[in-house]
Every structure is written in structure tokens, then in C-alpha cells.
Amino acid sequence: MTVREILETHPHPAGGDLDARVRCIEACSECGITCTSCSDADLAESDVQEMVRCIRLCLDCADVCDTTRRVVTRQTEADVGVVRAALEACIVACRGSREECERHADHHEHCRICAEVCGRCEQACADLLASIG
Amino acid sequence: MTVREILETHPHPAGGDLDARVRCIEACSECGITCTSCSDADLAESDVQEMVRCIRLCLDCADVCDTTRRVVTRQTEADVGVVRAALEACIVACRGSREECERHADHHEHCRICAEVCGRCEQACADLLASIG
Amino acid sequence: MTVREILETHPHPAGGDLDARVRCIEACSECGITCTSCSDADLAESDVQEMVRCIRLCLDCADVCDTTRRVVTRQTEADVGVVRAALEACIVACRGSREECERHADHHEHCRICAEVCGRCEQACADLLASIG
Amino acid sequence: MTVREILETHPHPAGGDLDARVRCIEACSECGITCTSCSDADLAESDVQEMVRCIRLCLDCADVCDTTRRVVTRQTEADVGVVRAALEACIVACRGSREECERHADHHEHCRICAEVCGRCEQACADLLASIG
Numbered sequence: 430m431t432v433r434e435i436l437e438t439h440p441h442p443a444g445g446d447l448d449a450r451v452r453c454i455e456a457c458s459e460c461g462i463t464c465t466s467c468s469d470a471d472l473a474e475s476d477v478q479e480m481v482r483c484i485r486l487c488l489d490c491a492d493v494c495d496t497t498r499r500v501v502t503r504q505t506e507a508d509v510g511v512v513r514a515a516l517e518a519c520i521v522a523c524r525g526s527r528e529e530c531e532r533h534a535d536h537h538e539h540c541r542i543c544a545e546v547c548g549r550c551e552q553a554c555a556d557l558l559a560s561i562g
Numbered sequence: 563m564t565v566r567e568i569l570e571t572h573p574h575p576a577g578g579d580l581d582a583r584v585r586c587i588e589a590c591s592e593c594g595i596t597c598t599s600c601s602d603a604d605l606a607e608s609d610v611q612e613m614v615r616c617i618r619l620c621l622d623c624a625d626v627c628d629t630t631r632r633v634v635t636r637q638t639e640a641d642v643g644v645v646r647a648a649l650e651a652c653i654v655a656c657r658g659s660r661e662e663c664e665r666h667a668d669h670h671e672h673c674r675i676c677a678e679v680c681g682r683c684e685q686a687c688a689d690l691l692a693s694i695g
Numbered sequence: 696m697t698v699r700e701i702l703e704t705h706p707h708p709a710g711g712d713l714d715a716r717v718r719c720i721e722a723c724s725e726c727g728i729t730c731t732s733c734s735d736a737d738l739a740e741s742d743v744q745e746m747v748r749c750i751r752l753c754l755d756c757a758d759v760c761d762t763t764r765r766v767v768t769r770q771t772e773a774d775v776g777v778v779r780a781a782l783e784a785c786i787v788a789c790r791g792s793r794e795e796c797e798r799h800a801d802h803h804e805h806c807r808i809c810a811e812v813c814g815r816c817e818q819a820c821a822d823l824l825a826s827i828g
Numbered sequence: 829m830t831v832r833e834i835l836e837t838h839p840h841p842a843g844g845d846l847d848a849r850v851r852c853i854e855a856c857s858e859c860g861i862t863c864t865s866c867s868d869a870d871l872a873e874s875d876v877q878e879m880v881r882c883i884r885l886c887l888d889c890a891d892v893c894d895t896t897r898r899v900v901t902r903q904t905e906a907d908v909g910v911v912r913a914a915l916e917a918c919i920v921a922c923r924g925s926r927e928e929c930e931r932h933a934d935h936h937e938h939c940r941i942c943a944e945v946c947g948r949c950e951q952a953c954a955d956l957l958a959s960i961g
Contacts, residue, residue: 432861434941435861435862435865435866435938435941435942436865438865438869438936438937438938438941439865439868439869439872439938440869440872440873440874441872454861458857458861462831462834462853462857462897462901463834465897465898465901465902466834466835466837466838466901466902466903467834469751469838469901469902469903469904470837470838470839470903470904472747472750472751472904472905473747473838473839473840473903473904473905474839475839477743477744477747478743478744481638481639481738481739481743482639484738485636485638485639485640485735485738486639486641486644488632488636488754489632489633489636489641489644489648491898492629492632492633493629493633493644493648495629495894496625496626496628496629498861498864499621499622499625499864499890500622500625500626502861502864502865502868503618503621503622503864503865503868504865504868504869504872505614505618505868505869505871505872506614506615506618506619506871506872507618508619508622508658510654510657510658511619511622511626511651511654511655511658513654514650514651514653514654514655515622515626515651515655517647517650517651518644518647518648518650518651520647521643521644521646521647522644522647522648524643525641525643525644537837538837539834539837539838542833542834542837543834565728567808568728568729568732568733568805568808568809569732571732571736571803571804571805571808572732572735572736572739572805573736573739573740573741574739587728591724591728595698595701595720595724595764595768596701598764598765598768598769599701599702599704599705599768599769599770600701602705602768602769602770602771602884603704603705603706603770603771605771605772605880605883605884606705606706606707606770606771606772606880607706608706610876610877610880611876611877614871614872614876617871618868618871621887624765628761631728631731632731632757635728635731635732635735636731636732636735637732637735637736637739638735638736638738638739639738639739670704671704672701672704672705675700675701675704676701747904747905748905751902751904751905751906752905752907752910754898754902755898755899755902755907755910755914756910758895758898758899759895759899759910759914761895762891762892762894762895765887765888765891766888766891766892769884769887769888771880771884772880772881772884772885773884774885774888774924776920776923776924777885777888777892777917777920777921777924779920780916780917780919780920780921781888781892781917781921783913783916783917784910784913784914784916784917786913787909787910787912787913788910788913788914790909791907791909791910
């Protein structure tokens with residue numbers, strides 16, 4: 430199964446750029462997993478006291494990515510304003526998490542990876558946002 | 563337990579208007595439950611075909627309210643941009659759900675209640691947004 | 696709006712003990728908020744290193760409570776096996792979080808409150824489980 | 829990024845079968861997306877009245893899969909009882925959704941795919957459950 434395959438079985442697929450939608454769903458899914466995993470790895474680090482802001486922002490980002498993924502996956506009777514607002518919130522949450530993870534990227538490999546994944550998700554949300562006008 | 567009590571036990575409570583924060587958490591919680599329940603009641607109605615848009619918008623609204631409640635409940639190392647973006651998305655999602663529920667309020671009591679609850683949540687999010695600048 | 700009011704507007708309310716269902720939804724909702732808040736307060740404590748297990752179990756418990764609340768709120772075409780499995784998972788998650796919070800209850804007020812709320816949620820889930828057979 | 833890569837960056841990776849954990853996280857993620865998409869496609873079908881049970885069970889399954897994915901992704905201070913209870917709930921939710929989707933697999937392609945994905949997720953959860961004893 431691919432995300433594209435399941436979206437294409439919808440009786441009335443959403444208009445707009447299907448590629449951008451697929452990439453956004455995949456990116457939100459990857460980012461939800463990665464932020465859950467990064468905040469969890471932070472908790473187990475010996476310098477957890479220095480990772481508190483990273484944990485908090487990754488928890489927010491995981492929640493926002495999971496919700497945005499659901500909103501974007503639904504194609505029936507979408508309200509473009511709601512979709513846009515979810516994407517905008519996701520871009521801000523990913524940016525917050527990415528910027529904090531970048532500060533720890535040289536000493537925590539999970540932060541280096543998480544920063545990259547958050548950056549890709551920001552971009553995928555921005556691309557879908559641009560395509561829906 | 564009240565929401566206020568649990569928030570006040572935080573070692574460094576978030577600044578800003580605590581009353582507005584408490585009301586926002588309570589309103590998002592109530593709206594998450596109500597939108598889950600309204601979409602579920604819609605599904606069981608004999609005119610479910612006419613309720614499809616209502617179901618979809620209530621599913622989105624429940625997801626966005628649950629996430630916004632979590633972001634606003636967290637007081638440690640908040641990023642004001644992320645909090646603001648979540649509140650803005652929640653206002654839009656509640657408005658979408660409220661406006662659709664209002665169209666069915668005279669023949670479905672769950673829609674009448676849901677429209678009211680969504681309206682209160684919009685207001686509570688807007689009040690917290692105003693208080694955090 | 697009360698949880699009872701919104702449940703009663705369903706065109707075909709679920710059978711079983713409505714009081715037990717209402718108390719379970721309210722308890723899961725309260726416990727989802729409290730566990731989110733307790734894990735967040737733990738993060739801000741100066742002894743965060745000692746609170747890592749508490750944070751982790753409260754994160755799990757918040758996720759399980761939020762999902763169980765949704766499953767129990769839905770009254771349309773419920774599968775009793777799914778409802779039962781969700782309630783059983785919630786009882787275990789609440790117990791794990793309660794037992795860990797009890798260990799910190801004398802020095803962290805949020806843990807004392809959270810242990811109480813988790814205990815109430817365990818009981819409310821067990822009561823609903825008993826009522827659905 | 830792969831799920832395996834991010835899990836391996838944890839300072840103290842969970843014991844047990846890493847392959848089984850990775851497959852479970854990937855399967856829960858795929859199933860959360862597919863059940864969200866299938867319930868949404870059901871809503872847009874002309875025979876939506878016949879799809880009500882499918883929508884409800886897919887909504888439950890999406891919620892349970894998303895929560896189970898988070899619990900299994902976290903490797904810090906896991907409580908084996910909580911992990912086991914989440915996996916057991918996920919197996920039951922996937923089975924419920926799979927059995928209902930199988931009934932519609934010949935006339936709705938999204939149900940055919942969703943039944944397959946739910947079946948894979950049942951198996952992946954059962955495999956991880958077996959490996960953690």
C-alpha cells in the first residue's frame with residue numbers, strides 16, 4: 430500500500446496537486462514518529478536538563494503533525510480554511526522543533542535527524558499550502 | 563481536581579492570564595468530546611447523506627481541539643509562536659464546525675448543542691490568544 | 696453542556712449503564728488533561744532526572760486516555776470487543792501512571808493529584824467494563 | 829530517515845526484537861493513515877448508509893493505531909504491561925476493522941486495501957507482543 434494508492438480509491442478525490450498532498454501526508458507521518466522518538470531519546474540522555482525545551486517542542490510538534498496528517502488525508506467535503514489553518518500551524522510547530530533540534534545536532538544524532546525531518550515537513554506543508562491557493 | 567488546580571502545581575506556571583488559559587483548556591476539552599459525539603450521532607441519523615459535511619468538519623474539529631488542548635496545557639518552555647498558531651487553527655476549525663452545525667440545529671439537537679460548544683471554544687481560544695499578545 | 700446531555704441526543708443511544716459511560720468519559724477526559732499537565736510539570740522540576748519514568752508513563756497514559764474517551768463516546772455500531780480492549784488498556788495505563796506518581800506524591804503536588812485522578816479513571820473504566828459484560 | 833535509524837539513535841534502545849518493533853511502528857502508522865482514509869472515502873460513497881459500521885470501526889482503529897504507535901515508539905522506561913495492553917487493544921481494533929472492510933472489499937477498493945493493511949497491522953502487533961514475552 431502506498432499513500433497515493435489509498436487516496437486514489439476515494440470516489441471523489443480532492444482537487445489540487447495530488448503529489449503535494451501525498452508528500453505532505455508522508456512527511457507529517459514521518460515527522461510525528463520522529464518527534465515522538467526524539468523527545469523520548471532526549472528523556473534518556475544524561476543531559477536531560479538541557480533537553481527540556483527540545484522535549485517540549487517535539488511533543489507539540491508530534492501532536493500537531495498527527496492532527497494535520499488526518500485533516501489532509503480526509504478528502505470529503507474539505508473546508509479549505511480549516512486545511513490551510515492546520516498546515517500553517519504545522520509549519521510553525523515544525524520550525525520550532527527544527528530550530529531547537531539544530532542546536533543539539535552535533536551532540537545528539539536523534540536531534541540531527543529530527544531537525545532534517547522537521548525541515549522536510551515544513552517544506553511539504555508549505556508546498557501543499559501553495560497548491561491549494 | 564480542577565484544571566486550575568493542576569496548572570497551579572507547575573513549578574514555574576506560564577505567565578499571562580491564568581483564567582483565560584483554564585477556560586481555553588476546558589473549552590477545547592468540551593469541544594473535543596462534543597464534536598466526537600456529534601459526528602457519531604450524525605452517522606446514526608436516517609438523513610446521514612445530508613450530514614456528511616457536518617461529520618467531516620466535526621472530525622477535523624475534534625482532532626484540532628484535542629491537539630490545541632495539549633499545547634495550551636503544557637507550560638514548560640512554551641514557544642509563543644507555536645501556541646498562537648495552534649489557537650488560530652482551533653478558532654478556524656471551531657468556526658467551520660459551528661457554521662455547519664447551525665444549519666442542522668433545528669432538526670438535530672446534537673448539532674444545536676455542538677454549534678454552541680464550538681462557539682464557546684472559538685471565543686475561549688480568541689481570549690487566550692489576545693492575552694498572550 | 697454536560698457529557699450526559701450530548702450523549703442523550705444520539706438517535707439510538709448505546710445500551711448499558713449510561714451513568715457508567717458518562718463517568719468513564721469524564722474520567723478519561725480529566726485524566727488525559729492531568730497526565731499531560733503532570734508530565735509537563737515533571738519536565739520543569741529541578742529533579743527532572745528522577746522524574747523520567749513518571750514523564751514516560753504519563754505520556755502513555757494521556758495518549759491511551761484520549762483514545763479510550765473517543766471510543767467510549769461513540770455510540771453508533773460499537774463493537775463490544777473493541778470497547779472492552781480499549782477499557783482494559785486504559786486501566787493498565789492508568790495503573791502504571793498512578794503507581795509511579797504515588798512514589799513522588801509527597802514531594803510533588805502534581806504527582807499527588809495525578810495519582811488520584813488516575814485511580815479514579817481506573818475505577819471508572821472498570822465500572823463501565825463490568826456494566827457492558 | 830527510516831524508523832530503524834531513528835530508534836537506533838536512542839541512548840539506551842529498548843531490548844527485545846528491534847525488527848519486530850520497527851515493523852509494528854510502520855504497520856501502525858500505515859494502518860492509522862489507511863483507516864482515516866477509508867472512513868473518509870466511505871463517507872463520500874453513494875451507499876454511505878451501508879458503510880456506517882465500517883466508518884465507526886475505522887475511526888476507532890485509527891485512534892487506537894495512532895496511540896499504539898506512540899507507546900511502541902517510546903523506548904525510555906517502558907512498562908511492559910502498558911505496552912502489552914496497547915498491543916492487545918490494537919490487535920482487537922484492527923481485527924474489527926478488517927472483518928467489516930472484508931465485507932465491502934468486492935465493491936469498494938478502499939475497503940479491500942484497508943482490510944489488507946489492518947491484517948498486516950494485527951500480525952505486526954502480535955509478532956511484537958510475542959517477542960516481548
